[in-house]
Amino acid sequence: MEHNADSRHYLRFGLEGIWHRLQPGRTQIQIEGGGEDQELVATQFPQGEIRSGTIAAYAEDEFFLNRRIQMNLGLRASAYLMEGGSYWSVEPRASVNVRLSDHLAAKASAVATQQPIHLLTRGGARLPNDLWVPSTDQIKPQRGQQIALGLAWSALNGKYEISLETYWHRMQHLLEYQMNANVASSAVLNWANLVEEGRGQAIGLEVFAQKKTGRWTGWLGYTLGKTTRQFEALNAGNTFPDGFDRRHDLSLVSKYRITSRIEFAATWAYGSGYPIWLPVGRYLHLSTSCTTCRPGTWVDFGPLNNSRAPDYHRLDVGVRFEKTVPRGTRTLSLGVYNAYGRRNPFFIYAKLKSRRQQMVQPQQSPISITRVSVFRWVPSLSYRLEF
Numbered sequence: 001m002e003h004n005a006d007s008r009h010y011l012r013f014g015l016e017g018i019w020h021r022l023q024p025g026r027t028q029i030q031i032e033g034g035g036e037d038q039e040l041v042a043t044q045f046p047q048g049e050i051r052s053g054t055i056a057a058y059a060e061d062e063f064f065l066n067r068r069i070q071m072n073l074g075l076r077a078s079a080y081l082m083e084g085g086s087y088w089s090v091e092p093r094a095s096v097n098v099r100l101s102d103h104l105a106a107k108a109s110a111v112a113t114q115q116p117i118h119l120l121t122r123g124g125a126r127l128p129n130d131l132w133v134p135s136t137d138q139i140k141p142q143r144g145q146q147i148a149l150g151l152a153w154s155a156l157n158g159k160y161e162i163s164l165e166t167y168w169h170r171m172q173h174l175l176e177y178q179m180n181a182n183v184a185s186s187a188v189l190n191w192a193n194l195v196e197e198g199r200g201q202a203i204g205l206e207v208f209a210q211k212k213t214g215r216w217t218g219w220l221g222y223t224l225g226k227t228t229r230q231f232e233a234l235n236a237g238n239t240f241p242d243g244f245d246r247r248h249d250l251s252l253v254s255k256y257r258i259t260s261r262i263e264f265a266a267t268w269a270y271g272s273g274y275p276i277w278l279p280v281g282r283y284l285h286l287s288t289s290c291t292t293c294r295p296g297t298w299v300d301f302g303p304l305n306n307s308r309a310p311d312y313h314r315l316d317v318g319v320r321f322e323k324t325v326p327r328g329t330r331t332l333s334l335g336v337y338n339a340y341g342r343r344n345p346f347f348i349y350a351k352l353k354s355r356r357q358q359m360v361q362p363q364q365s366p367i368s369i370t371r372v373s374v375f376r377w378v379p380s381l382s383y384r385l386e387f
Helices: 355-361
Strands: 003-006 009-022 027-033 036-042 050-063 069-082 085-101 103-113 116-122 131-134 142-155 160-177 195-211 218-228 248-257 261-270 282-284 296-300 310-327 328-337 345-352 367-373 377-385
Touching: 050 131, 116 160, 131 310
Parallel strands: none
Antiparallel strands: 003 009, 009 050, 027 036, 050 069, 069 085, 085 103, 103 142, 116 131, 142 160, 160 195, 195 218, 218 248, 248 261, 261 310, 282 296, 310 328, 328 377, 345 367
16 A cells, blocks of 8 residues: 655555465476377475465655655565464665765665575576475575665766666575485475575676667666675585676667667677586596405586686667557567577586596596587567557
């Protein structure tokens, strides 16, 4: 609900409820053939469906201290209800916006949050084996606290805008798989016994610039960030990069209206490589108790997430044709995703060479790294009629 208490205060408050029904490990396979689609669903749950719920009440007040200072104070109280127990949380939030001049404003915010649903993924992997799992009596909800500071500048009646923001985010009760956990079987096995609990931190700087009016419009967004994790039982207790950590992330979007009916658009995206965990060496282990036995092989993976995938970048282009017809507006759009055919990595894996291969080519590394890419070029065509 929303309520204007007076000319200076704008109130929002309400109740919310969410019902969760999770099925970790559910696999659905659709087979087409014989003129009829046949659907096969393979269900693999350790304990069947996992049901839980979240109820919450929230209230916030947006008000002006004076003509230049605007504030927002809020509070959210929530309860995560599950079989055998519950988790309660009080989540305050506050923000302030100070207009320093007609063209320049400063802002600051602080917020605390709780998230009862966890994403389980093997750091650095980009395969569809991630699991969304709920909090349990063994697994606490994730908690986080964030502080942000920023500046915003505009000129020529809002035609140009530039903003700068820095943030610091602290997280607790994060989940990672144990070192020797079988990720492929975690949905079938009791996944709660295959994870470790730890904490994390994210810091960063975001820059955004935009031209909003005219025949040529566009924006630039850049983020310099660092995200780390720390678990007592992983990586000897030392911090390591999060699997989704990107040091640099850049987006350039440009649109040019050639005529009143034709518009051209181009988007270039760049991201530095995400962390991956790859082996750094292989050692032969000789048994001192068995002189006739073949030597065993030990693989050294080094520190967790010790490598980086190649940088990601692509160019998307498109053109849109608009025409007004008696019954509305029709739009024809043509485009190409990844126009210059960059082979961006979808996932990367390591493979150990056999002893025979290593004997034939002893000068080469015993470990081969394979990069798999998909969707090199993707054309698109769409037609839309608005009436």
